[in-house]
Amino acid sequence: RIRQGLKKTSQVLNTDVRDLFKSEGRLIDEDFLDDLRAILFKTDMGYDPTEELVAEVAKNMRGRVVHMTDVIDVLKTKLKELMAQDESPITYAASGPTVIMVCGVNGAGKTTSIAKLACMFKGQGKSVVLGAGDTFRAAAVEQLGIWADRLGVECVKGPEGSHPATVAYQAVEYALNNNIEVCIVDTAGRLQTQKNLMSELTKIRDSIRKQIPEAPHEALLVLDATTGQNGISQANNFAEAAGCTGIVLAKLDGTAKGGVVVAIRQQIGLPVKYIGFGEQHEDLVLFNPDKFVDEMFD
Numbered sequence: 001r002i003r004q005g006l007k008k009t010s011q012v013l014n015t016d017v018r019d020l021f022k023s024e025g026r027l028i029d030e031d032f033l034d035d036l037r038a039i040l041f042k043t044d045m046g047y048d049p050t051e052e053l054v055a056e057v058a059k060n061m062r063g064r065v066v067h068m069t070d071v072i073d074v075l076k077t078k079l080k081e082l083m084a085q086d087e088s089p090i091t092y093a094a095s096g097p098t099v100i101m102v103c104g105v106n107g108a109g110k111t112t113s114i115a116k117l118a119c120m121f122k123g124q125g126k127s128v129v130l131g132a133g134d135t136f137r138a139a140a141v142e143q144l145g146i147w148a149d150r151l152g153v154e155c156v157k158g159p160e161g162s163h164p165a166t167v168a169y170q171a172v173e174y175a176l177n178n179n180i181e182v183c184i185v186d187t188a189g190r191l192q193t194q195k196n197l198m199s200e201l202t203k204i205r206d207s208i209r210k211q212i213p214e215a216p217h218e219a220l221l222v223l224d225a226t227t228g229q230n231g232i233s234q235a236n237n238f239a240e241a242a243g244c245t246g247i248v249l250a251k252l253d254g255t256a257k258g259g260v261v262v263a264i265r266q267q268i269g270l271p272v273k274y275i276g277f278g279e280q281h282e283d284l285v286l287f288n289p290d291k292f293v294d295e296m297f298d
């Protein structure tokens with residue numbers, strides 16, 4: 001399934017790299033390196049990683065006639081080195097409910113990612129409650145409710161017009177009173193001004209802490225992979241405002257910009273924890289950099 005999700009990225013990489021090798025072997029010269037640079041750049045991994053990969057190929061192979069697989073092997077090894085991250089699953093509370101706050105701009109895939117996470121926890125045999133904290137959008141509250149019904153989990157919704165922090169409080173309260181293991185709190189995705197966003201997310205965080213001082217145990221930022229590099233500055237704003245602990249990268253199936261995970265790794269000091277690659281609730285996996293790189297070139 002991940003392979004399907006990365007199909008657009010791997011198609012670009014494989015088709016274009018294969019095109020560079022019209023015959024069996026190919027001389028690694030400046031023309032080749034320029035073309036390779038252009039291909040890598042298309043995956044949106046960013047300037048520095050692209051240059052590092054090209055330099056690695058040049059260092060190992062310039063002036064030699066090599067096969068495509070030799071180049072791909074060098075690229076894969078270097079990419080894995082650049083990502084240098086272990087799998088980074090959710091950190092659970094030592095006891096009591098684990099509270100996960102989820103943020104991101106509207107449309108990034110927040111609601112769907114919450115449903116996917118809930119489905120994953122349920123699959124692990126954990127009880128889950130959702131907090132519909134995106135109270136500025138009636139549709140978001142409704143959509144989360146629909147997912148909750150479909151997945152058979154509880155969804156705490158405030159009365160219309162309630163503050164996101166109130167809903168967050170009630171969701172945590174519900175989790176505590178009902179011995180629920182995981183409480184996932186949605187937040188508003190308005191990015192009107194940095195100050196406004198910051199104060200809203202801080203209020204949500206504070207209301208959660210009133211009941212569980214060490215919560216939220218995770219604050220996940222959902223990023224839309226199709227926005228590629230453009231999502232990164234936005235990510236930095238959120239990371240600061242919400243004290244994010246990790247990233248859920250959604251919509252990888254919709255883009256050839258899968259290289260953006262490398263850019264994220266380099267430009268945001270947060271691990272990619274999960275990747276989403278479809279609209280269904282099972283289309284989410286724990287991010288494993290080695291597997292990801294292998295799939296990029298599969």
Ligand code: GDP
Binds near residue numbers: 140
């Ligand atoms: P939110 O506004 O951030 O809550 O975003 P939603 O979760 O409502 O998602 C916005 C749109 O993107 C919806 O049509 C989703 O079905 C779609 N979507 C979300 N995640 C993915 C994904 O991983 N892959 C694809 N192809 N679509 C997705």
